[in-house]
Every structure is written in C-alpha cells, then in structure tokens.
Amino acid sequence: MSVIGLPDLDHEATLDPQIQPLPEGVDVTKPPRSIFLTGATGFVAAYVLADLIDRTQATIYALVRASNEAAGMERIRKNLEHYRLRCPEMATRIKPVAGDLKQPLFGLPQAEFNHLAEEIDVIFHVGSKLSYIAPYHFLKDANVGGTQETLRLATTCRPKPYHFVSSLGILLNYKKLEGGHEEDELDAEKCPEVGYFQTKYVAERVVRIARARGIPVTIHRIGLIVGDSERGYSNTDDFVARILIGCIQAGYGPDIRNAMDMTPVDFIARAIVYLAFQPASLGHVFHLLNPAPITWGGIIDIVNEAGYRVEKLPFHHWIQTIEEHADPDENPLHPLLPFFHISFAGRMLGINENAYHALGTADTQAALAGSGIHCPPVDEALINTFLMRFVDAGRLHPAPQWATSAP
Ligand SMILES: NC(=O)c1ccc[n+]([C@@H]2O[C@H](COP(=O)([O-])OP(=O)(O)OC[C@H]3O[C@@H](n4cnc5c(N)ncnc54)[C@H](OP(=O)(O)O)[C@@H]3O)[C@@H](O)[C@H]2O)c1
Numbered sequence: 001m002s003v004i005g006l007p008d009l010d011h012e013a014t015l016d017p018q019i020q021p022l023p024e025g026v027d028v029t030k031p032p033r034s035i036f037l038t039g040a041t042g043f044v045a046a047y048v049l050a051d052l053i054d055r056t057q058a059t060i061y062a063l064v065r066a067s068n069e070a071a072g073m074e075r076i077r078k079n080l081e082h083y084r085l086r087c088p089e090m091a092t093r094i095k096p097v098a099g100d101l102k103q104p105l106f107g108l109p110q111a112e113f114n115h116l117a118e119e120i121d122v123i124f125h126v127g128s129k130l131s132y133i134a135p136y137h138f139l140k141d142a143n144v145g146g147t148q149e150t151l152r153l154a155t156t157c158r159p160k161p162y163h164f165v166s167s168l169g170i171l172l173n174y175k176k177l178e179g180g181h182e183e184d185e186l187d188a189e190k191c192p193e194v195g196y197f198q199t200k201y202v203a204e205r206v207v208r209i210a211r212a213r214g215i216p217v218t219i220h221r222i223g224l225i226v227g228d229s230e231r232g233y234s235n236t237d238d239f240v241a242r243i244l245i246g247c248i249q250a251g252y253g254p255d256i257r258n259a260m261d262m263t264p265v266d267f268i269a270r271a272i273v274y275l276a277f278q279p280a281s282l283g284h285v286f287h288l289l290n291p292a293p294i295t296w297g298g299i300i301d302i303v304n305e306a307g308y309r310v311e312k313l314p315f316h317h318w319i320q321t322i323e324e325h326a327d328p329d330e331n332p333l334h335p336l337l338p339f340f341h342i343s344f345a346g347r348m349l350g351i352n353e354n355a356y357h358a359l360g361t362a363d364t365q366a367a368l369a370g371s372g373i374h375c376p377p378v379d380e381a382l383i384n385t386f387l388m389r390f391v392d393a394g395r396l397h398p399a400p401q402w403a404t405s406a407p
Pocket residue numbers: 038039040041042043044045063064065099100101102125126127128129130142165166167168169200222223224225226235238239
C-alpha cells in the first residue's frame with residue numbers, strides 16, 4: 001500500500017514462488033479432452049462455454065459458486081438458457097466444480113485439486129468479480145487471488161496452456177499515439193483509479209510474471225461488451241445495457257460525439273477460443289474491440305428513431321438531470337452515478353477522447369486473419385434488436401409506436 005492508502009499496483013502483483021513451469025512442453029494443436037473454465041454463470045463465459053462445446057469434443061470442468069455439483073449445474077443451465085445458448089449434451093459435456101476463486105485451491109481439498117489438475121488439458125480463466133464502484137481491496141481476493149489459483153492449477157501435475165481474460169480498461173488512460181499496443185509494457189499510470197480495473201491490472205501483471213517464468217499463457221484484453229450480434233441477447237445488468245435502459249426510462253441521454261467501444265459478445269468468445277488453439281498465440285496479448293465506431297449521441301438518435309423519446313443533453317448536464325430525475329429504486333443507471341463523477345468515465349464513454357480506439361490492434365488483426373472471424377458493427381438494426389430483447393426481458397417498456405409497427 002502507498003502512504004495515501006491507494007494500492008501500489010506494481011507492488012501488489014506477486015505470484016507464489018511455488019508456481020513454476022513444468023519441464024514438459026504443451027501441444028495446443030492436440031484436441032483437448034478436458035477444459036477448465038471459470039465464470040460459466042456469467043455473460044462472456046456462457047458464450048465461451050457454448051463455443052468450446054461446439055468446437056471441441058472436450059469435457060468442460062466449470063468452476064461455479066454452489067453448494068454442490070447439482071446446484072452448480074443448475075446455475076450454469078439457467079445462465080445458458082438466459083442467453084438462449086443451446087447445449088444439448090450438457091449433462092455429459094459439462095462437469096461443474098463447486099468452488100470459489102477467492103479461496104486457496106478454490107476451497108477444494110488438496111487431493112481433489114490435484115485430481116482436477118491431472119484431468120485438465122487447458123484453462124480458460126474468464127471469471128472475475130465486476131463492480132465499477134467497489135474498492136480494490138474488496139475485489140482483490142476474487143480477481144487477483146483467483147488468478148493465482150488458476151495459474152497454480154495450470155502448473156500442477158502437468159502443464160496446461162492458460163488463457164486469461166483481461167480488460168482493455170486497464171489502458172484507458174492512454175491517449176492516441178502514446179502507445180497502448182498489445183505487446184507494450186504495462187504502465188500503472190495508464191490504469192484508471194477504479195478498484196475493478198486496478199484488480200484487473202494487478203491480475204494481468206501476475207499472469208505476466210507467470211509468462212516470464214516460462215508458463216504458457218495468452219492474455220485476451222477485451223473492451224466494452226454488448227449482446228450477441230445475431231440474436232441480441234445480452235446481460236441486462238452490464239454497463240451499456242444499464243445506460244441504454246436508464247436513459248430511455250429517464251427520457252434523457254448523453255450527447256457524446258466521440259467514438260466508444262461496443263463489442264458483441266459472440267465475436268469475443270469466438271475470437272478467444274480460436275486464438276487459444278493457435279500455437280503462435282502462446283505468450284501473446286490480444287486486443288479484442290470493435291473497429292467500427294459508435295457514439296452515444298448516435299445511439300440516442302437510433303433510440304428516438306425507434307419511437308422512444310429521449311432528449312440529448314451535454315454529458316455533465318445529463319448526469320445532473322439523471323441524479324435529479326431518475327428513480328433510485330427503478331432506474332438501472334442509478335448505481336453507476338458515482339462512477340460517472342470519476343474523470344476517466346468520460347474517456348470510457350467517449351467524452352474526451354476516442355479512448356478505446358487509441359489502442360493498438362495490429363497483432364490481433366494479424367492473428368485473426370484468415371480465421372473468418374470478424375467483429376460486426378453495432379448498427380441501427382442491432383441496437384433495435386437489443387431494445388426488443390430488453391422489452392422481452394421485462395427490463396424496458398415497448399416504444400409507443402411498437403403497438404402498431406415493430407421497429
Ligand atoms: N462485461 C464487460 O464489458 C467486460 C469488459 C472487459 C473485460 N471483461 C472481463 O470479462 C470477464 C467476464 O466478464 P462478464 O461480463 O462475463 O462478467 P459477469 O457476467 O459478471 O460474470 C462473472 C463470472 O465470474 C464469476 N465469479 C465472480 N466471483 C467469483 C468467485 N469468487 N468464485 C467463482 N466465480 C466467481 C461469477 O460467478 P457468480 O455467478 O457466482 O457471481 C460469474 O460466473 C471478466 O474477466 C471481466 O473482467 C468484461
């Protein structure tokens with residue numbers, strides 16, 4: 001800790017010296033028999049899970065917070081159903097592991113952990129505690145401790161390639177032309193003073209310590225995720241959904257003209273799974289964001305075209321109006337309001353700079369070339385699909401004109 005109580009991020013990043021590479025090499029081209037996945041009750045990992053089921057024959061061992069395997073399976077099943085992800089072979093292909101990222105060995109007895117380590121061929125560490133308002137120390141055990149424990153699994157009994165989902169948010173203080181390319185050295189100064197991003201920064205540093213020790217890792221930094229590009233299902237509690245629904249409910253939206261990132265979750269999952277099975281990926285960092293620009297001002301225009309009435313206001317006026325008018329019990333924007341007062345939130349929303357679009361993606365584009373995996377734009381049609389899904393989910397009232405014609 002530094003004297004003013006803020007975490008010294010580089011100092012916080014340590015990796016148990018017992019976590020060391022094993023002498024045998026890894027072969028990522030060999031079809032895996034067993035995959036370990038964290039976060040399968042969440043948004044991104046649901047799509048990663050569905051993709052792994054589709055693209056491999058492997059059994060997926062999914063770490064899940066639950067009292068037992070059956071309860072864990074039920075949580076995973078409900079989550080897949082929420083996103084309408086089909087998994088007919090669920091009972092045979094998914095094996096829940098009831099455990100907690102916060103605990104050493106995920107809270108498993110040593111023998112069970114070792115047995116798991118013996119079974120697993122490859123690890124996807126996607127799970128993380130997300131909160132834009134919780135302090136660093138509240139999130140540290142799950143996000144930093146959990147990363148160490150998954151790396152422990154990667155290096156116990158036999159070596160396993162390890163794929164880590166990080167966040168482009170840890171680079172959000174980069175300005176255009178300053179850097180922020182995939183292989184640039186991490187810089188704590190570029191990480192916003194937001195506990196969640198700080199834990200992601202430290203966790204990534206921990207993974208980089210593992211890489212420097214010779215452990216085979218890949219790092220997938222992802223931007224701001226939105227629902228899937230084909231069917232529009234999304235996490236209605238995430239950042240973009242809360243802003244979109246909250247603006248419509250309140251009748252006020254931010255008039256922001258700079259581009260921000262919105263990356264469909266199905267692209268993210270496909271890219272992570274594809275890259276993970278390319279031998280050339282090992283040891284590398286990838287930036288998964290949407291090259292097609294979108295602005296909040298443009299989104300509010302689409303929302304108005306769809307038949308809602310949302311007045312555009314300059315950013316600070318918008319925040320003040322939401323604070324004054326939005327019902328704290330009803331409006332999903334309310335819990336985000338303290339976050340909007342942190343200066344970097346402006347960068348995330350595209351107020352000051354095209355923050356995410358300042359970051360480099362050349363290595364990632366080269367690695368995905370020829371894969372057929374492209375990030376689709378978030379356009380008017382897709383925004384309208386998201387709106388309809390929010391209505392279907394009971395999170396948004398239909399636009400008045402929808403009674404007579406669908407958008
Ligand atoms: N969403 C975004 O826009 C975004 C952007 C950049 C990076 N990311 C990264 O992408 C990854 C997935 O994010 P997401 O949006 O899918 O998050 P999410 O929907 O909140 O899912 C988080 C997952 O992590 C699990 N988890 C949290 N704490 C845990 C613990 N102590 N033990 C075991 N599991 C735990 C959750 O389990 P429970 O269901 O039990 O809570 C859930 O399955 C994260 O690493 C995140 O940092 C996300």
